[in-house]
Amino acid sequence: MNNIKRVGVIGGGQLAWMMAGAAKTLGIELAIQTPHPTDPAVAIAASTIFAPVDDAAATAELATRCDAIAFENEFINLEALMPLQEQGVRFRPKLEVLAPLLDKYDQRCYLRDLGLPVPEFVALEEKNEGEEHLISNFPFPVVVKARRHGYDGQGTFIIKDPETLAATLQRLRQTPVLLEEFIPFERELAVIAARSHTGEVAVYPVVETQQEEQVCRRVLVPADIDPAVTAQIEAIAHTLLNSLQAVGIFGIELFLTATGKVLVNEIAPRTHNSGHFSLDACYTSQFEQHLRAVCDLPLGNPALKCDAAIMVNLLGYEHSHNDYLSKRQQLADLPNSHVHWYGKSESRPGRKLGHVTVLLDGADKSKAQTLAQAIESIWYSRD
Incomplete structure (x- = not known):
């Protein structure tokens, strides 16, 4: 009960x-x-x-x-x-579950020690520690990340040369950071997975996320990947959630290289932007799934109830107070579209103001990309 x-x-x-x-x-x-x-x-x-x-x-x-x-x-x-x-x-989840995940260096160590694939990384504990030694281990470009409180690309810097690295570390000298190798990925992937208090695990379809300026712009559902890659990612999700003894939903972001190698990028111990499609495209949304886990209810079915879907974030592109009602109506008029407006009173560049999900017949990636471009041409038009 x-x-x-x-x-x-x-x-x-x-x-x-x-x-x-x-x-x-x-x-x-x-x-x-x-x-x-x-x-x-x-x-x-x-x-x-x-x-x-x-x-x-x-x-x-x-x-x-x-x-x-x-x-x-x-x-x-x-x-x-x-x-x-x-x-x-x-x-929910317990604080012990969150403890190894909130600091990105601790998270990297936890994943590595679990045997999960991650980029090479090192913590920069002291500003004056041997930067030359670190640079020699990580050919440029390299990635510098703030260890806490980074999201939507904030606190993440792709560094192309030693001078920029030195300047960035100087600017962040009061902020704990880690340095990691840059992964020349072919695609970025993500998966939402939930675990109940009884140990039941539910994994959503693996998706492809498309970022611009390190902010997610589009999510293609499902990702057009080899079934072996899907199986590997599902195994990563099971390993992680069972190791943590987690209760609740988790977002797992991954890199896929041109050689088919999968690497874990980051873990979010909560509902996640890459799973918003589930509100309209799945039998059980990530939000219902999270509440089911939190409330000790049986997990729901995470499967798609359509062939495919595209989710496009509606990001702010100006400083204004505007509800963009006309644009939202144009988006709502697209066949099989579902517009979610977050009711924020203030727009600023990069702010997530809403999203639109369109359900598709057939998993044609080029069709999904064309549709995403149509959505963005409506949203980002300045007229």
Whole structure:
């Protein structure tokens, strides 16, 4: 018998907002902890605490309003939350599951020690440590990443020469970073996977993600890859979630090289942009799946209910206050399209304002790409 009927979510953005439909279907109330009254999830929450997401005192109050607490993002102070868990607050996933994942260097080490394929990497502990030695191990270009709080490409720098590396490290001298080899990938892939408290694992179709300026622009579903690659990625998902004893949904980003080699790029211990297609294209959306896992319910079917789909992020391209109603209507008029608008009051370049998913007959990649271009020509037109 499920005794989790009220779920707290730390974070009030679109990922929490998109849980609303599933919560209603499952008879679950959502309580939100977020600092901003204008955040999308505030509109759908049964209860809201306005406080920073890393405010442990606010989370203690949140715990009095719900039966379990989930996370919308990784901006988490584990040390401050641990006493709450020790007092019986139910976090999903547990804080011990998050511990090796929140710092990108710790995450790399965890994946490597599990035997999962990752790029070569090293932590830059001290600014003055032997940079020449590091550079000799990693031919340019190299990648510098902030170890905490990077998302949508923020905190990630592709460095092409020693001078730029030195300047970047100088600029980030107060920020813990890691250095890793640049992977000349053929494609970027992603997979969403969930695990329940009983150990049941559900894996969504592997997708291809297309980034521009390190922000996801498009997701092609399913990825046009060899079945052996799909099987390898599904095995990676099972290994990771079972090793962590995770409960909840995880986004796994990967590189595929021209030689067919798969490498894990990053893990997000939450619902993920690469899984938004599941709202319209799958029998069970990633948001319902996450709530099912959090609430100790059986996992749902992650399979596609259509042949294929394309998801396009609607990114801000200007500074304005605009609901873009005319453009949204044009997108909604496309056959088999589903427009999701996050209700954000302010647009700025690169900000995720919404997404559109189009369900396709047949898995024709060129058709999907043509459709994505049509969507973007509507969205990014300046008239």
